[in-house]
Amino acid sequence: MESRITNYVKIIAYNRIFSDYWVNILHMGGIEALRDYIDAPISRHVILDLLHDFKSPNDKISELIKAGFLTPLKKGLYTPGPKSGFNKIEPFLIANHLWGPSYVSMESALSYWGLIPERVHEVSSITTRASKKYENAVGRFTYRSMNLPYYAFGIKNVSLREKQTVMIASPEKAICDKIVTTPGVFLRSTKQALEFLTEDMRMDEEVLRALNVSEMTTWLNHAPKKASLEVLVKTLHVL
Numbered sequence: 001m002e003s004r005i006t007n008y009v010k011i012i013a014y015n016r017i018f019s020d021y022w023v024n025i026l027h028m029g030g031i032e033a034l035r036d037y038i039d040a041p042i043s044r045h046v047i048l049d050l051l052h053d054f055k056s057p058n059d060k061i062s063e064l065i066k067a068g069f070l071t072p073l074k075k076g077l078y079t080p081g082p083k084s085g086f087n088k089i090e091p092f093l094i095a096n097h098l099w100g101p102s103y104v105s106m107e108s109a110l111s112y113w114g115l116i117p118e119r120v121h122e123v124s125s126i127t128t129r130a131s132k133k134y135e136n137a138v139g140r141f142t143y144r145s146m147n148l149p150y151y152a153f154g155i156k157n158v159s160l161r162e163k164q165t166v167m168i169a170s171p172e173k174a175i176c177d178k179i180v181t182t183p184g185v186f187l188r189s190t191k192q193a194l195e196f197l198t199e200d201m202r203m204d205e206e207v208l209r210a211l212n213v214s215e216m217t218t219w220l221n222h223a224p225k226k227a228s229l230e231v232l233v234k235t236l237h238v239l
Contacts, residue, residue: 039163102127103167109174
């Protein structure tokens with residue numbers, strides 16, 4: 001019993017020494033300069049530059065990940081880890097950086113603006129690049145491809161916290177994107193459109209009445225599923 005207790009104490013002591021060691025490492029060789037980059041995902045190039053005084057900076061990155069000071073998002077892109085003591089980067093901002101150009105949209109934006117009641121765990125985005133999926137320690141991120149000029153309409157810059165501003169679809173664009181990207185959704189009547197909005201998507205009619213229908217109308221000539229969006233606009237007009 002005494003031997004087990006002794007070993008347990010040694011393990012605790014070792015873990016404390018190991019943790020203190022990495023705290024010191026974090027502040028050596030310019031690592032403290034990470035503070036200048038903590039408001040957005042950090043590229044491998046930036047970290048290697050900060051670690052230039054180390055003999056094997058690539059090995060040091062691996063060690064910082066293992067110690068919890070860095071969290072990999074994808075190859076060559078990182079966020080401060082739980083042991084760093086830095087504030088977490090907003091998932092929407094991570095989405096903007098993981099695969100870009102892109103903006104947060106569909107259910108993620110609809111939930112953010114309070115148009116749908118459900119809390120969304122996957123961050124959905126629109127991009128001009130190929131459709132893509134990522135899953136990492138932060139969460140799941142999906143991207144749907146959309147062509148210009150439709151892509152560029154209705155994008156807002158929203159500050160979620162100090163120095164963390166994200167690109168996100170306006171409420172109007174998020175609804176359009178949802179219709180455009182959902183297989184099998186082709187709106188042919190105002191009744192069908194209203195059922196989709198209020199029953200399938202569980203949106204409140206009072207909130208829908210506040211949408212900027214005039215702005216949505218200007219997107220129609222450049223939009224996929226133009227006929228469906230024309231029915232959407234007509235439906236919102238008569239609410």
